[in-house]
Amino acid sequence: MRAETEKLVDEIKQAISLLRRHFDWDAALKRLDYLNSRAEDATLWNDPQEAQKLMRERQGLDEGITSIKQLTQALEDNVGLIELGEEEGDEAIVSEAETAIRSLSGEIKARQIETLLSGEADSNDTYLEVHAGAGGTESQDWANMLLRMYTRWAERRRFKVEVLEMHDGEEAGIKSATLVIKGHNAYGWLKTESGVHRLVRISPYDSNARRHTSFSSVWVYPVIDDTIEIDIPESDVRIDTYRSSGAGGQHVNTTDSAVRITHIPTGIAVACQAERSQHKNRAKAWEMLRSRLYEEELKKREAEASATEAAKTDIGWGHQIRSYVLQPYQLVKDLRTGMESTSPSDVLDGDLDDFMEASLSHRIEGGAGQVADID
Secondary structure, X not given: OOHHHHHHHHHHHHHHHHHHHHHOHHHHHHHHHHHHHHHOOOOHHXXXXXXXXXXXXXXXXXXXXXXXXXXXXXXXXXXXXXXXXXXXXXXXXXXXXXHHHHHHHHHHHHHHHHHHOOOOOOOOOEEEEEEEOOOOHHHHHHHHHHHHHHXXXXXXXXXXXXXXXXXXXXXXXXXXXXXXXEOOOHHHHHHHHOEEEEEEEEOOOOOOOOEEEEEEEEEEEEOOOOOOOOOOOHHXXXXXXXXXXXXXXHHHOOOOOEEEEEEOOOOEEEEEOOOOOHHHHHHHHHHHHHHHXXXXXXXXXXXXXOOOOHHHOOOOOOXXXXXXXXXXXXXXXXXXXXXXXXOHHHHHXXXXXXXXXXXXXXXXXXXXXXXXXXX
């Protein structure tokens, strides 16, 4: 077998192994057997909502397991054909099998991406918050650049973007903003973007043209529907109202229509000023709070299930995930995966898919620790 083909076969085997690991193969087979037996139970549809949930799970597991089995068998068959062709000196058979293996490589990449987006809430719409760090105008401008970057990314995917809350900076940029991004797998794609983003550039606000480093944080959490119950006692929250300001708020800036709800036990706070009425903003803020608490629960489950310390790391101001350097050189580097781009302008214009795919893969593969920072 040619060295190039042998390398490709090893890569496909490794990818199949990772897919099996992600499925928890033995447990998945047992679970599918159980779901198949439940599907034959005449009493299943006594509870239609539960039945639909089980049938969706069954279909997803069956498709995933069947796909992995087919990929494994196709790889074995084509490796066997190459060995047969080489023994018989039949170059046509070898060439045909090598072409099929290259095609398998593309199929397995598509399957990996599907698997990366198979989490409990991955298919949901998502909220995305951006908060400027310390540093005044410079950080507030950076927060606005991040807001634009994610908006452009969403538009590329034809997702719908709505601004729920925005606080303008004193001179430029924003202090904070909250978006809801609506589209299939919106949360799944964006969930690894939570963390601190670092910008290095010559500041346009510095008359001495010095290099500045700015930080802004991003937080992503899924929109949840009424089938997910999150009980929040009213005694656990503080509700504040204030006047709306910034984009989307001019039409209501003479009344206290904006609403902020703080969950006292966790300190989580959400705000909404998108609607004209305080009542609608309050309802939306409650939805956002339920989603934040649900996302916290997802994080806890992931940390408990993960054997790696990386998955257990809390996201905070000390946990930078990506650096964007505009001067003295041009480089965007993800500090978790080592993924790089030498075209920051493209990344800041929404070209984020490669970074997202790398970080999702990194989460499944259980990458150990962060990649070294850059100057």
